[in-house]
Amino acid sequence: MWDFAGRDTAIDLGSATVRMHVRDRGVVCREPSVLARCRRTGRILALGSPARDMAGRNPDVTLVRPIREGAPTETDEAEYLMRYLVRKHHRRHYTARPRLVVTVPSGLTSVHYRALQFSAYQAGARRLTLVPTPIAAAIGMGLTSSARPEVAVVADIGADVTDVGVISFGGLVTSHTAHVGGSALDRAIVAMVRREHNVTLSVSTAEQAKLEVGAVPPLGRRPVRQTVVHGRDVATGMPREIVLTTVDVGRAIAGPVAEIVDAVQAGLAGCSPEISGDLLGVGVTLTGGCARLPGLERLIRERTGLAARIGDDTGDAAVLGAGEVLRSARSQEPPARQTSPRPQVLTTIPEFEH
Ligand SMILES: Nc1ncnc2c1ncn2[C@@H]1O[C@H](COP(=O)(O)OP(=O)(O)OP(=O)(O)O)[C@@H](O)[C@H]1O
Ligand SMILES: [Mg+2]
Structure with a gap:
């Protein structure tokens, strides 16, 4: 029998880095989200790191960044990138169509939502689940297990996007997406x-x-x-x-650093008074590559009055969480495997099998 599930993949389509997680194999890829395209013929010459190395050196090559602010802005290239990476990491199951779980900014616009849906199905997805980044990162950091408090706050500070979410009893109660990172x-x-x-x-x-x-x-x-x-x-x-x-x-980056901290504050400001009170106890967990900037954690702590801490795998948190969602989605998949054209958007944390 076909092992369709063998190709099921969790993807964090980052503006700087695309990460892929495959069950039992962990994070199988962290590639720069860029493609090199020949100016004359329009052909894609390279993807990921080799493409980035061509930047600015070869006059015949233009560099395309298909993911901006966490969403596909060049749908053809985003599709190409997803299709290429899924195939590359699943050679044995070449013809199967995967179930994809993809992280998205919590404030994804409907235009970008449709672009992502289009790219993912064109890339061959059989089913598509979209997970807001703060939910994925909270799951990836283990903030949502039963041993933890009911409220979790995550600020994912990536390359283009700072995405802040407050999760209470498994649901995203408030979030804020700022285009700074x-x-x-x-x-x-x-x-x-x-x-x-x-x-x-x-x-x-x-x-x-x-x-x-x-x-x-x-x-x-x-x-x-x-x-x-x-x-x-x-x-x-x-x-x-x-x-x-x-x-x-430090002097040069002061302006955008202040914007990042403002974004974190804006994300917390939307909470009800009851949840606000709980935040003092749980603090805010920082994920995303930029969270590792020395001193940022301290500044967020000073400005918000909350304990801020950095996770271990800040960059991988979202894709690890998306991998967990995939695992739970598999266990809930109906036996009849049919193509579902409407993606599921996850707003609550699924029950995990442990
Ligand atoms: N140790 C570090 N100190 C400071 N910045 C860092 C560090 N490591 C990575 N970064 C920065 O983090 C950013 C990349 O983070 P990440 O991989 O989370 O982004 P992304 O997921 O691709 O983007 P986005 O989530 O915004 O779409 C880059 O700007 C990179 O320079
Ligand atoms: Mg990211």
Whole structure:
């Protein structure tokens, strides 16, 4: 018999990274969500890391980022990316159509919802379940098991999106999606270097500097570190080397960091007084890659008055949770395996088999 379930896949379609989780195998892929397309022929030349490496180096190649702000904006390319990754990681079951569980920002617009639905079914999905990122991340971090308190607060701070959700008794009671994340910090570093040094940096160089020396001020006892970056002198067009310190980067990113903290506050502000009271006890759990920015956790703690903590696998939290949803969805699947054109949108946490 066909093992259809063998290809069932959980996907976190991140703006920066696509992650895939397959049952019994764990997270099988973390690929940059980019494709390289030939300018002349329109053909896709590479996906993921090889595509990113071509960026800005080959004049014949344009880089396409099909996922923006957590949703497919280039549906054909998003479909191509999903189809390619599902096939690549399920070679043995080449012809089976998978059940997909995909994470989505909690504030997904109807346009983006339809785009995602279209891309997923075109990519060959047999069934589709969409899970708001805060729910997926809460499940992935184990915040929803029966041993835990009934209320959980998750702020997923990714590349393009900060998605904050308050979950009470298994349901998403309030959420807030803001279009700010790690990419905004990278752009702020590029803008600062251009303004103060008259040098243009690539966004990936700025991101590297952020990862190496970035921290949220005030630094306190945190050591000030420095890194050397290379860019292009605006006046002469020649390559130039400049030194960036933790202080420089901290100054550059202050604006978008404040927006991220505002987003977290806005997400908490929608709670009823009863739930607000519970929040003091449970605090807020930070997930997403940008949550690891040193000092961000402390700033959120100071500004919200809640205990903020960072999970272990911040980047993988959402896809791990989507994997759990897939597991529960499988156990609830009706015996007649028919294609369902309407995706299920999960707003409550399913009962898990343990
Ligand atoms: N240690 C770190 N310190 C600071 N920033 C980090 C760190 N690790 C990753 N990041 C940043 O986190 C962002 C990527 O996070 P993540 O993988 O959660 O995004 P995504 O899921 O692809 O995007 P989104 O959820 O917004 O669609 C990038 O901007 C990256 O630079
Ligand atoms: Mg994400």
